[in-house]
Amino acid sequence: MILTPHILIGSLIGSKTKKPFLIIILGILSHIFLDYIQHWDYDISGIVNPSSDFKYFLICLLKIFLDVFIGFLIVFFISNKKGYLNKKHLPFIAFGIIFAVFPDLILFVLYMFNLQTIFEQYLLFHQKFLHTRAYSGFGFWGVFNQIIASMIFISAFFIKIKKRTKTSSFSKIK
Numbered sequence: 001m002i003l004t005p006h007i008l009i010g011s012l013i014g015s016k017t018k019k020p021f022l023i024i025i026l027g028i029l030s031h032i033f034l035d036y037i038q039h040w041d042y043d044i045s046g047i048v049n050p051s052s053d054f055k056y057f058l059i060c061l062l063k064i065f066l067d068v069f070i071g072f073l074i075v076f077f078i079s080n081k082k083g084y085l086n087k088k089h090l091p092f093i094a095f096g097i098i099f100a101v102f103p104d105l106i107l108f109v110l111y112m113f114n115l116q117t118i119f120e121q122y123l124l125f126h127q128k129f130l131h132t133r134a135y136s137g138f139g140f141w142g143v144f145n146q147i148i149a150s151m152i153f154i155s156a157f158f159i160k161i162k163k164r165t166k167t168s169s170f171s172k173i174k
């Protein structure tokens with residue numbers, strides 16, 4: 001998927017749990033899960049071979065930047081509304097985002113530093129198994145399901161699960 005839904009679910013994970021190990025596991029699993037859903041992706045083939053077309057390389061970087069920017073902007077608005085803009089919450093939210101985009105981050109580094117041949121197995125898994133499914137003519141629905149996924153993650157921030165405690169049920173009887 002594009003980075004915005006990954007960023008949203010990462011921040012959601014970081015807002016719900018403060019256990020670093022759990023954040024890492026859930027973050028990476030969320031990435032695999034979201035990428036496995038058939039989706040549309042914008043073309044970033046320009047970062048694979050920067051020297052061949054520098055202008056297109058910059059355009060691809062700009063696309064990634066905009067995607068990350070939109071994701072961060074939404075997280076900022078949610079955090080502002082939920083009162084997460086503080087030391088108690090932000091580090092975990094940032095941690096969640098990092099690990100939710102981590103598999104793509106590795107991909108980016110591999111391409112940027114031309115390390116594709118060394119990590120072929122990883123590329124095969126991420127690009128061919130997860131991402132290439134995206135290019136099978138999945139236009140409208142591939143965009144639509146990312147919007148739906150993003151909306152689910154945003155609303156999950158605001159859903160309050162009522163904890164039914166013994167005291168509250170007793171007080172109801174009274």
Ligand SMILES: [Zn+2]
Pocket residue numbers: 001031035103104126130131
């Ligand atoms: Zn990915």
